[in-house]
Structure formats: structure tokens, C-alpha cells
Amino acid sequence: MFMQRSAVAVARRAAVAPALRRSFATSMIRRERETKSPFWWIQWRLTDLADIKTIDDLRGPGAKPGTVPTDLEQSTGLERLEILGKMEGVDVFDMQPLDASRKGTMKDPxxxxxxxxxxxxxxxxxxxxxxxxxxxxxxxxxxxxxxxxxxxxxxxxxxxxxxxxxxxxxxxxxxxxxxxxxxxxxxxxxx
CATH class of the missing domain: 2.60.260.40 (q5lls5 like domains)
Structure with a gap:
């Protein structure tokens, strides 16, 4: 009885296995590089960290209807300031670790x-x-x-x-x- 059940199970797996292998196949699609930058709207909104004057400058435009917003589009406030700084290569909050290569003294802390x-x-x-x-x-x-x-x-x-x-x-x-x-x-x- 046990042998009959296992033989049926093996037959089922063998019949389904080729279909499963084919259903998960992937293909590569080559896409041409866009000529427009993905952050094209920032050129009219903000071009530099120096352009940030008020809190209103730290509000994102939001996503277009029907799309999922990116971090840049939905961020506001300090998070937006940090993202804009990272885009320009500036560490706004100076998150580098302290100098641990030496011991600080009163003369050289x-x-x-x-x-x-x-x-x-x-x-x-x-x-x-x-x-x-x-x-x-x-x-x-x-x-x-x-x-x-x-x-x-x-x-x-x-x-x-x-x-x-x-x-x-x-x-x-x-x-x-x-x-x-x-x-x-x-x-x-x-x-």
C-alpha cells in the first residue's frame, strides 16, 4: 500500500516538473538609456543646496497620479535636505565617526x-x-x-x-x- 502511494506521488511530480521549470524562465530586456535625467524636475525646483532659503523649499513635488513616489519625490524637511545633500556629495549631518587613531589630550583634544x-x-x-x-x-x-x-x-x-x-x-x-x-x-x- 505504501509503495503504491509513493509511486503515484513520484508520477505526479514528474508530470508537473517540466511545466514548473519553464514557467519561471526569465529573459533579458535591453533598454535604451534615457536622455532625460530621472531628476529632471529638480532643475527648475532646486539646483543647489544654497537655494534652500525657507522650509517651503524642503517640500517635494509628490508623485504623479497612479505612480509610486520615490524618496526624493515624497521626502520633506530634514530628510529631504539630507537626500539633496547626498545628491551633491555633501554629508549634511556630518555622520563620519570621530578620530579614534589617537588619544585626545587637553592640548590636542x-x-x-x-x-x-x-x-x-x-x-x-x-x-x-x-x-x-x-x-x-x-x-x-x-x-x-x-x-x-x-x-x-x-x-x-x-x-x-x-x-x-x-x-x-x-x-x-x-x-x-x-x-x-x-x-x-x-x-x-x-x-
Whole structure:
């Protein structure tokens, strides 16, 4: 009985197998290269990152009806700024890793670029990966931080707008004061 069932199953597979092989065949189609760039509309919308002046410049045109939009067509805001930057070869958000080829010292710290008032830097030690990641908070008020594990020194290089923070706009930041730690009591000559 078992042999009869298996013989029937083998016969079914043999009859169907050639049809399955043929149904999944592929063919190559050669297409001529389009003379028009796929981003032709950007020439009238934006030609350069320098053309972005307002938030309205960071809205995509959307897709044509009945089509699926690309990332470039549907992105808005910071995502669109990043995509436009990548098209021009500019890393808008400076996503390169920090310099880990040397140990930062107080005289020659590892620079961390920031456009905001505060930046986080993750130290993995020197040599690299000699300890777990320790996250350091670097701010404009306190631009230099030292890793408590390996002694690596990081310094924030502010690259944002200069008029935003320098005059404080008369605000007291709602009475917030950064908490004190032992570094507040170090003699100035040791800084």
C-alpha cells in the first residue's frame, strides 16, 4: 500500500516538473538609456543646496497620479535636505565617526562638531574598544569633557548660528542651572 502511494506521488511530480521549470524562465530586456535625467524636475525646483532659503523649499513635488513616489519625490524637511545633500556629495549631518587613531589630550583634544547647544560623544577608549561605550555630554557652556575610564579628551566645536546663543535673548532658561560636580572646583590653571 505504501509503495503504491509513493509511486503515484513520484508520477505526479514528474508530470508537473517540466511545466514548473519553464514557467519561471526569465529573459533579458535591453533598454535604451534615457536622455532625460530621472531628476529632471529638480532643475527648475532646486539646483543647489544654497537655494534652500525657507522650509517651503524642503517640500517635494509628490508623485504623479497612479505612480509610486520615490524618496526624493515624497521626502520633506530634514530628510529631504539630507537626500539633496547626498545628491551633491555633501554629508549634511556630518555622520563620519570621530578620530579614534589617537588619544585626545587637553592640548590636542578630539574635536566634535555640533550645530546645537549640546552634543553627545561616545568614547570606546584608546586603543579602540578597550572599554565599553561611555557617553559624554558636551555643551556650549562646557565644551571640554574627559572620559573617566581612559582619559580621552573631547572638545565641542560649535558650527551653528552665532547669534542664537551669544546674546541669550534676555532669557534665563527658566532658572535651570547645570548641576555641579568635582570639575567645578578644579583650579582654573589646571583646565
Amino acid at each position: 578630539i574635536l566634535v562638531r555640533s550645530a546645537g547647544d549640546e552634543q553627545y560623544a561616545g568614547c570606546t577608549g584608546h586603543p579602540v574598544d578597550s572599554h565599553n561605550v561611555i557617553w559624554l555630554t558636551i555643551s556650549r557652556e562646557r565644551p571640554v569633557e574627559r572620559c573617566p575610564e581612559c582619559g580621552n579628551v573631547y572638545k565641542m566645536e560649535y558650527v551653528g548660528p552665532q547669534d542664537h546663543h551669544d546674546d541669550h535673548h534676555g532669557h534665563d532658561h527658566h532658572g535651570y542651572e547645570e548641576p555641579k560636580n568635582f570639575s567645578n572646583f578644579v583650579k582654573p590653571e589646571y583646565w
